[in-house]
Amino acid sequence: MAARFKKHRSVPSRTGLPGRFRTAALALALTGTLAACGGADGQVTQPVVGGFVGEVAADEPRAALVARDILAKGGNAADAAAALGLALSVSLPSRASLGGGGACLAWRPGESGGQAFVFVPQGASQSDAASDRPASVPMLARGLFLMQMRYGSVDFADLVVPARNMASHGVPVGGLLASDLAAVQSSLLADDKARAVFGNENGHVLGVDDVMVQSRLAGSLERLRIAGVGDLYTGALAQTFVEGAQGAGGGLSGKDLRADVPVAEPPLTVHANGVDISFLPPPADGGVGMAASFLANGRGGDRVVAAWRARQSGKGSSVSVADAQSLLNSGSLSAGGALPALPASTSFVVTDRQGETVACALSMNNLFGTGRIAGSTGIVLGASPAQRPQPLLAAAIAHQGTTQFRAAAAASGQNVAADTAAIALQAALAGVRPQVTNGNGRANFVSCPGGLPSDSGRCFGWTDPRGAGLAVGSVSVAH
DSSP, rough: OOOOOOOOOOOOOOSOOOOHOOOOOOOOHHHSSSOOOSSSGGGSSSOOOOBBBBEEEEESHHHEEEEEEOOOOOHHHHHHHHHHHHHHHOOOOHHHTTTTTEEEEEEEEEESSSSEEEEEOOOOHHHHHTTTBBOOOOOOHHHHHHHHHHHHOOOHHHHHHHHHHHHHHHHHHHHHHHHHHHTTTTHHSSSSHHHHHHHHHSBBOOOOTEEEOOOOHHHHHHHHHHTTTTHHHHHHHHHHHHHHHHHHHHOOOOOHHHHOOEEEEEEEEEEEEEEEOOOOOOOTTHHHHHHHHHHHSSHHHHHHHHHHHHTTOOOGGGGGHHHHHHHHHTOOOOSSOOOOOOOOOOEEEEEEEEETTEEEEEEEEEETTTTHHHHHHHHOOOOOOSSSSOOOOOOEEEEEETTTEEEEEEOOOOOOOOHHHHHHHHHHHHOOOOOOOOTTEEEEEEEEEEEETOOGGGGGGOOOOTTSOOEEEOOOOOO
């Protein structure tokens, strides 16, 4: 049965985005010139393709099901990953609000290393004395848009619909969100707008299975669907967001929203055990730690990152992916001191039936970011990196040359995220479910021991059973 998505013309496959192509891609992500022309109804959530549609593994079950349904409707991995990330902004705003950011790695058969899209949360360009809780620039929508524009197959507007419907109709609070709410309840309940979303009539935060309705966030998502992602950065929604952020003590300006754009970079690469592995590159330096930990059998990734950050201190935006690749090539992965306590994050992996794969790690730079909402937009503000250390964003994709997908893994877990992701990738390559026991690390992976697209029958997804996530793949269709 044919999918009901409105297709757009795919961007030609390249191993990087140099020169004119990168400029055009970033300009498109900035202005949002892809027209929003999908239907307003949530029909994308009805599966129409049975059997193996791919695999999804994520920390939040409802967002994972959104991605599975996109695959079942004929969307590819990039389409499903974008919809998943947007859904997380509704169902897991403690770690993945539109006000935060992250990084994604994408690969498809025919490419050597794939592409990394880095959209880590950025702070205001100038300090504001009136900002009692400095916020980060909202990078999530822009980063997902650029990734999906490069690798996706449908109109981005269609992928906003599931998240919008979840926010409008309400979504039951999952286990991970309930835990996060309990951890910071006093701060959330102290803010009127946050209390209206995350509190109940008894003066407590919402608990597991309580229904969370976010009408104002639904309005912002609908604006993104109709006017395009660029409206959050240069349009009417941007103005409303800035006013709300300043009113909430975030200190952001319209200039900040216009200036900060996602970066498309070649991934870090390692050849090991007969496969090529692509890792997230700096400034998402959890990829450096994950690669080092993978080569050291799941140990010491955080200390390698500590040493890397110490060497990069003072370089600002001049941090070089080539420097990180040279470090990996040299094998001189020296360890530094301990990292400070790092912010929380979340991760997911999506693979489609053809082997295209996206692995992402997202963060708010703090649980619920600043703990405040940007006025009438309903968007939870991320925390400025000037106030918090950068999280370890760790993800990788392993492939057999340019033809076969083998495995992908990503993880959260504050300081142990890189090690956790490395252990998960080792298990995924071996086609086994790992015994992950390192503290609060939580991993998601997809494994195809026989390769994909050639042997989908052996593929499976996995999420840490200690968490509240979901791994899901095949779809049954009633006839």
